[in-house]
Amino acid sequence: MRALAQFVMRGPMQAAGVAALTTAVPLLFWIGAAVIGLVILRLGLRQGLSIGLWALLPALGWSWFGHDPTALAILLEVALMAAVLRTSQSWQKALLAGSALALIIGLLLPVLYPGLLEQLVQTGVSFYQQYNAEVAREMGDQLEPVIRQTMNASMAGTFLVAGVVLTMVARSWQAGLYNPGGFRKEFHGLRLSGPVATMCVVAMFAGPVLGLNSVLVAWVAGLPLIIAAVALVHGIVGRKGLSKQWLGMFYVAMLLLGPSLLLLLLVVAFVDSWLDIRGRMKPSKPAE
DSSP, rough: OOOHHHHTOOHHHHHHHHHHHHHSSSOOHHHHHHHHHHOOOOOOOHHHHHHHHHHHHHHHHHHHHOOOOHHHHHHHHHHHHHHHHHHHOOOOHHHHHHHHHHHHHHEEEHHHHHHHHHHHHHHHHHHHHHHHHHHHHHHHHHHHHHHHHHHHHHHHHHHEEEHHHHHHHHHHHHHHSTTTHHHHHHEEEEEEOHHHHHHHHHOOOOHHHHHHHHHHHHHHHHHHHHHHHOOOHHHHHHTTTOTTHHHHHHHHHHHHHHHHHHHHHHHHHHHHHHHHHHSSSSSOOOOO
């Protein structure tokens, strides 16, 4: 990937060509989004937008003619977060901007893509009726609305997760080319402020009261806390000089434990936002 990043940064023609081609090819749109993120981070929003237009065209094609908003939504997420990150040098602000856009996308999906959402809902309903008939009977008429909310939120949330990951990919490319080790140091220090963490928690509880999709609000408000918790784990491993196997076990635990561990990470991130756990830890001493 370093070679690709070097090629992209040779000039606008190379960057535009790679962004447009990879966005047009199925399953390669993530490369185009990361390329646009790299250009914005390195050269600024104006240059990024001029090149991003070439990726926007095939993304709009997939969205309009293919009825698949994935490439377009993720491209917009990465462009926004990269622009905020470049101007503010704050991952906290970038994550909040991405979450706000994901909330808007989640609200627009049922309006702009009712057919796609309906297809996913009917697939979900059929699945429950076939393989979990007891739950389907218990939920009755509530089954379809619950699945609709979940599918809508899952789409918007997945776009947000992909946008965050690809913005980090773009940042790591930038660091690899111009500031080796910079992204690692930046990510290890990522931490939400106390007021922002509190705002995220309040939003998770206030969303349903305001009549919003509770699953969608949980996605967009909880993800910044989850990312901060993951950064905390990376920061502790790096500060203590622990083996990367600890990170491997952590990610395996995330896959196995799922929601239980995610809930714990939310709590840990909230506590860290006020107590600064990494700042209170002594770094490991080098071996003599």
